[in-house]
Amino acid sequence: MSEYADGPASGSTVPGPRAASLAPPPRALPVGSQDGDMTEEMEEAYWSVHDGAAARATVRQVLVRLPRITARIGRLAWRADRRATAAVVACQLGSAAMSAFGLIASVAVLRELFAQGPTPDRVRAAVPQILLVVGFVAGRALLEAAVAVAQARVTPKIRTALETEFFHLTAHVRLEAVEDADWHDEVYRANDRGLFYARQIVGQVVSLASSVLGLAGTVGVLGVLHPALLPLLLLSVLPVGMAAVRSARARFHSFKRWNALQRRVRVFSWLLLDQDAATELRSDTAQAALLDEHRRLITRISEEDTRLGVQAAVLNLAGRGVGGIGTGVTYFALGAMLIAGWLPLAAGAGAVLAIQAGQTALTRLVETAHLVYEHAMWVDDLLAVQQRCRGLQQRTAELRAPEQVKTITLEDVSFTYAGKDTPALDGVSMTLTAGETVAFVGLNGGGKSTCAKVLAGLHDVQGGRMCWDGVDVRTMDSQSLRRQVACVLQDPVRFPFSALSNVTVSTGSLTEADPERAMAAVRAAGADQVLAGLPGQWEALLSKRFRGGQELSGGQWAKVAVARGLYKNASLLLLDEPTASMDPPSEHAVYEAVLRGRLREDQITVLISHRLASVVDCDRVYVFDRGRVVESGSHTELMDLGGLYAEMFTLQAGGYQARDSAERGTAS
Numbered sequence: 001m002s003e004y005a006d007g008p009a010s011g012s013t014v015p016g017p018r019a020a021s022l023a024p025p026p027r028a029l030p031v032g033s034q035d036g037d038m039t040e041e042m043e044e045a046y047w048s049v050h051d052g053a054a055a056r057a058t059v060r061q062v063l064v065r066l067p068r069i070t071a072r073i074g075r076l077a078w079r080a081d082r083r084a085t086a087a088v089v090a091c092q093l094g095s096a097a098m099s100a101f102g103l104i105a106s107v108a109v110l111r112e113l114f115a116q117g118p119t120p121d122r123v124r125a126a127v128p129q130i131l132l133v134v135g136f137v138a139g140r141a142l143l144e145a146a147v148a149v150a151q152a153r154v155t156p157k158i159r160t161a162l163e164t165e166f167f168h169l170t171a172h173v174r175l176e177a178v179e180d181a182d183w184h185d186e187v188y189r190a191n192d193r194g195l196f197y198a199r200q201i202v203g204q205v206v207s208l209a210s211s212v213l214g215l216a217g218t219v220g221v222l223g224v225l226h227p228a229l230l231p232l233l234l235l236s237v238l239p240v241g242m243a244a245v246r247s248a249r250a251r252f253h254s255f256k257r258w259n260a261l262q263r264r265v266r267v268f269s270w271l272l273l274d275q276d277a278a279t280e281l282r283s284d285t286a287q288a289a290l291l292d293e294h295r296r297l298i299t300r301i302s303e304e305d306t307r308l309g310v311q312a313a314v315l316n317l318a319g320r321g322v323g324g325i326g327t328g329v330t331y332f333a334l335g336a337m338l339i340a341g342w343l344p345l346a347a348g349a350g351a352v353l354a355i356q357a358g359q360t361a362l363t364r365l366v367e368t369a370h371l372v373y374e375h376a377m378w379v380d381d382l383l384a385v386q387q388r389c390r391g392l393q394q395r396t397a398e399l400r401a402p403e404q405v406k407t408i409t410l411e412d413v414s415f416t417y418a419g420k421d422t423p424a425l426d427g428v429s430m431t432l433t434a435g436e437t438v439a440f441v442g443l444n445g446g447g448k449s450t451c452a453k454v455l456a457g458l459h460d461v462q463g464g465r466m467c468w469d470g471v472d473v474r475t476m477d478s479q480s481l482r483r484q485v486a487c488v489l490q491d492p493v494r495f496p497f498s499a500l501s502n503v504t505v506s507t508g509s510l511t512e513a514d515p516e517r518a519m520a521a522v523r524a525a526g527a528d529q530v531l532a533g534l535p536g537q538w539e540a541l542l543s544k545r546f547r548g549g550q551e552l553s554g555g556q557w558a559k560v561a562v563a564r565g566l567y568k569n570a571s572l573l574l575l576d577e578p579t580a581s582m583d584p585p586s587e588h589a590v591y592e593a594v595l596r597g598r599l600r601e602d603q604i605t606v607l608i609s610h611r612l613a614s615v616v617d618c619d620r621v622y623v624f625d626r627g628r629v630v631e632s633g634s635h636t637e638l639m640d641l642g643g644l645y646a647e648m649f650t651l652q653a654g655g656y657q658a659r660d661s662a663e664r665g666t667a668s
């Protein structure tokens with residue numbers, strides 16, 4: 001919807017601003033439910049949807065999902081590096097076998113030591129078994145090292161593959177998807193959490209597998225010693241497992257809250273350290289408010305840390321207490337078995353070793369299972385976002401856009417942004433011919449920028465059609481079309497690169513340059529004087545964030561952006577209010593360059609401007625209002641027409657003249 005109301009304002013045909021009603025603000029902002037900040041609400045923000053998932057899940061849910069997660073991570077790893085993945089699996093199995101054999105050898109050592117006869121003889125008899133134990137322990141250590149090496153090979157590859165694919169997909173998603181708030185949330189979440197946890201999850205799955213195999217080995221050994229020992233293991237590990245589950249859950253719940261606080265602290269730390277915010281913070285003396293909130297938050301984090309630590313200690317004690325009862329019952333039962341003669345003393349001692357190993361493996365298993373369960377949600381999320389991005393990619397087609405377009409036609413084009421009722425473009429038709437410069441003017445929200453985006457192929461038309469040399473662009477490859485278009489926007493991206501890279505990036509390179517073209521582009525844009533004044537000139541780094549970097553003024557950045565657009569040397573050059581922040585001589589120079597000194601004679605140039613004096617020399621002016629082209633023609637034709645353009649032009653010109661004569665009157 002236009003920001004302007006219908007009808008003339010004070011006798012003018014130029015519509016006046018619409019009077020919108022705004023309620024007065026409250027005396028104080030609503031506070032969080034507990035502590036007067038926004039932390040409570042932040043807990044459920046888009047980036048924290050899976051936080052605490054493991055704490056909410058039942059044991060059954062965790063157990064059901066774990067094999068699927070392991071398989072999925074296994075597939076990722078297999079795709080990234082087959083040899084390293086196979087090595088991880090093989091060495092992991094070998095290491096578990098070494099543990100089990102080591103346990104069996106330890107039982108054999110005990111058997112020799114508990115045998116009849118003089119002590120020296122018993123020790124001597126145990127030596128071969130002791131050497132075996134040493135061998136198995138050493139073997140296990142070597143295999144664990146091999147697992148770590150193979151894991152170190154495969155994990156970065158998974159990360160590189162996932163991250164490369166993620167950014168490749170997101171960078172090529174269609175513009176309208178990028179403007180969708182949900183998509184924005186999803187990709188930020190995937191980037192922030194998904195990629196982060198994807199790096200960790202391989203190690204966690206390996207650790208999980210190692211705990212499972214360790215537990216399986218213990219079960220095997222106990223089964224060999226005496227099958228009746230298996231229920232005993234259950235008796236001793238169940239309480240330990242339950243305590244571990246409780247403790248892991250409590251930690252997750254607390255972490256969730258801690259995390260929300262941390263994120264808010266990060267916002268404040270960033271504001272306090274940020275260069276862009278520095279000037280405003282100091283001029284507004286807003287530091288006190290930010291420092292107060294920062295201090296309050298970090299105090300709450302330290303309180304949360306203490307609470308978490310105490311709670312963990314209590315839970316640990318409770319877990320050990322319950323586990324201790326279980327272990328006591330187990331040892332009592334073991335003693336009974338020994339007395340009853342079911343088991344030799346040496347096997348009983350071996351069983352104690354095995355039960356202890358089983359308890360350790362189970363505790364680790366519960367803890368890692370929780371981590372894997374929760375982190376896998378983030379990885380799943382990342383993979384789902386990637387899948388969604390695949391469906392939102394720009395169009396690829398055999399047909400390429402012409403390298404030297406002769407005519408671009410819009411035929412009755414309409415376009416409505418998602419979520420809007422009124423069209424941003426409504427039945428727009430025009431023909432642009434190679435070598436001409438046209439201007440789009442009109443009221444705010446009239447549809448000028450949208451029309452430029454449609455011309456650039458950034459939005460597909462929804463009604464009507466746009467043709468390049470008579471061919472509907474919807475049949476052309478999107479990327480090939482974009483290569484033939486250069487866009488210079490009002491708020492250009494300030495790339496933290498060298499000055500030269502800031503110019504050449506429009507051709508898809510940060511390192512390769514055509515020196516002559518670059519020189520011509522910066523001259524035409526008036527950026528040559530900007531660069532000449534920088535230490536390092538073309539190589540000057542344009543960002544104060546890096547050592548030796550330079551900062552430019554808004555107008556200087558605009559000149560660099562215009563140079564970037566000109567350097568691309570595209571068939572179609574779109575300038576969307578590029579000179580708004582430039583001084584009058586610079587603005588004049590840019591328009592001169594665009595209108596008369598262009599680098600490419602057959603270029604079609606579209607100029608969007610609110611300063612109507614700058615469009616006077618354009619071949620044709622299109623006047624936009626509420627998505628429609630309401631007038632078009634040369635400046636003279638439009639002035640003769642006496643419509644909206646003439647009214648706006650006279651209003652602007654009159655403003656200058658009136659002030660000038662008023663000032664002259666005062667002076668005389």
Ligand SMILES: Nc1ncnc2c1ncn2[C@@H]1O[C@H](COP(=O)(O)OP(=O)(O)OP(=O)(O)O)[C@@H](O)[C@H]1O
Binds near residue numbers: 420443444451
């Ligand atoms: N990305 C967007 N998503 C949704 N609506 C949009 C978007 N961009 C523009 N609009 C809406 O489309 C209409 C046309 O906007 P457009 O930016 O094309 O106007 P404009 O003539 O360039 O305005 P201005 O002179 O203020 O730059 C407006 O109502 C605006 O609110």
